[in-house]
Amino acid sequence: MGVVKVLELVGGSRKGWQDAAENAVAEAARTVRNITGVEIANLTANVDGGKVVEYKANVKVAFIVDDNR
Numbered sequence: 001m002g003v004v005k006v007l008e009l010v011g012g013s014r015k016g017w018q019d020a021a022e023n024a025v026a027e028a029a030r031t032v033r034n035i036t037g038v039e040i041a042n043l044t045a046n047v048d049g050g051k052v053v054e055y056k057a058n059v060k061v062a063f064i065v066d067d068n069r
Contacts, residue, residue, distance in 0.1 A: 003065040007032065008041070011057050017043045020057040034064040 011024025021040055029035055042058040 004036065004062050005065050007061045007063070009059050009061060011059055013055050014053065015055070017045075017055045017057050020055045021059050024057060024059040025061060028061045032061065032063050034066065035061055036064060037062045 007028060009024040009028060011020040011022070011027070013019035013023055017040075021038070025035070025038055039060040039062075040057055041060055044056045044058075045052045046054040046056070
């Protein structure tokens with residue numbers, strides 16, 4: 001078994017927490033290979049005028065470190 005590394009990211013969305021988490025994973029996948037899983041560490045939101053205007057998800061993204069470096 002190889003080494004697994006974990007990145008912590010914050011994804012944002014105006015739609016919802018799931019979309020915020022998916023945005024974080026999609027952004028990580030642009031530059032990180034071998035993503036194997038995620039953990040949603042925290043969910044928060046920004047409020048303006050008594051309404052939620054942005055959802056945020058703290059996401060831990062796990063990936064296998066490439067042994068062929």
